[in-house]
Amino acid sequence: MGAPKQKWTSEEEEALRRGVVKHGAGKWRTIQKDPEFSPVLSSRSNIDLKDKWRNLSFSANGLGSRDKIRVPRIKGPSSSSSPSPQLLLLPAPYNVAEASPAEDPEKSPQDDKTPSPKYSAMILEALAELNEPIGSEITTIYHYIEQRHEVQPNFRRLLCAKLRRLIGAKKVEKIDKAYKLTDSYAKKALAPMKDSSLKKKDPAKPSKASKNLSPGVEAAGAAAMKLVDAEAKAHLAKDHMVEAARISRMAEDTESLLMLATELYERCSRGEMITMLQVAAQREDQTHQSHANIRSFVHG
DNA sequence: CTAGGGTTATCT
DNA sequence: AGATAACCCTAG
Numbered sequence: 001m002g003a004p005k006q007k008w009t010s011e012e013e014e015a016l017r018r019g020v021v022k023h024g025a026g027k028w029r030t031i032q033k034d035p036e037f038s039p040v041l042s043s044r045s046n047i048d049l050k051d052k053w054r055n056l057s058f059s060a061n062g063l064g065s066r067d068k069i070r071v072p073r074i075k076g077p078s079s080s081s082s083p084s085p086q087l088l089l090l091p092a093p094y095n096v097a098e099a100s101p102a103e104d105p106e107k108s109p110q111d112d113k114t115p116s117p118k119y120s121a122m123i124l125e126a127l128a129e130l131n132e133p134i135g136s137e138i139t140t141i142y143h144y145i146e147q148r149h150e151v152q153p154n155f156r157r158l159l160c161a162k163l164r165r166l167i168g169a170k171k172v173e174k175i176d177k178a179y180k181l182t183d184s185y186a187k188k189a190l191a192p193m194k195d196s197s198l199k200k201k202d203p204a205k206p207s208k209a210s211k212n213l214s215p216g217v218e219a220a221g222a223a224a225m226k227l228v229d230a231e232a233k234a235h236l237a238k239d240h241m242v243e244a245a246r247i248s249r250m251a252e253d254t255e256s257l258l259m260l261a262t263e264l265y266e267r268c269s270r271g272e273m274i275t276m277l278q279v280a281a282q283r284e285d286q287t288h289q290s291h292a293n294i295r296s297f298v299h300g
Numbered sequence: 301c302t303a304g305g306g307t308t309a310t311c312t
Numbered sequence: 313a314g315a316t317a318a319c320c321c322t323a324g
Contacts, residue, residue: 005309005318029301048318050302055317119314138306158315160307165313177306 006043008052015040016049016056025053058154119162122149124171127181135178138163 008016019031019041028046031037041049126144130136136144142159163179166172171185 003319007310007317026302046301047320050304051318051320054304059316154315156305157307157317161314161316164307 011040012044013052013056016052019049020053028053119158120166123159123162123166124181127172127179128186132178132180135173135175135180137178141179 015037016031019034019037022036023030023034028049032041032044032046032049044052122145123141126141126148127136130140130144132140138159141163142156145159146155163172163174167174170182173180173182
């Protein structure tokens, strides 16, 4: 079968564009059947057209400009004056004007701690944090990382490749559609926590901030946490909660913390996510009133 | 049949 | 390793 990979030719690409202009995006079968483009696109299936158009769209508006989220209209409908046959080729992704490598004062070569986001680390951490015995679905991992770090629109595709690489490195195991840390790697990851207390690689690590919480508070918090975690947006909530706690630095106050959890719980129950800054702000504003509410919540 | 998620191959 | 393009699979 030797069909290594069939790259799209300029003719095919243009035929596709014209087809979309003529019939509209989504009518792949129609375009492919149209005698006008049929000869050129004979070796392409309707699905191929769709996929190609998707790639084209992402490249066109993914990085350069996000004005039009979809359908990069090539030409106006009544343009019969100057066809300009080959000016249709897209200028490809406009890289967001990367600064010249000549000077970069803020970048010190010696500081190699975080040269780049390091996707591998993010994935590994996500997997470790999720810690699902059956493994984590790729979309779950994606969402987890998405809220933790700002990612690009093509990150999803990247994730796939990354995962595959990690599997090759025996760090990750794939079970059906789920990904999980390999046993050996998990051990290795947990082992070095014996004497390396100076590990401040990630100061924003959640861990357990609660120390002297009263039973009631702890239970309520755990309950809220659990419930939230069950939802799809759980990762978001969890992390944001921790973040908020950090920002406010009033986490020591058990009631404050509970209040946060309550807020989160209520919001999440309604199905939407909110920015923690808002919650934090609200919290400060209505601290006094909240205490009463919290008590009611705990007892009721 | 189409839309979208997921996978593999190939190029920087 | 990061990114992109082509390809495959499945739900609606």
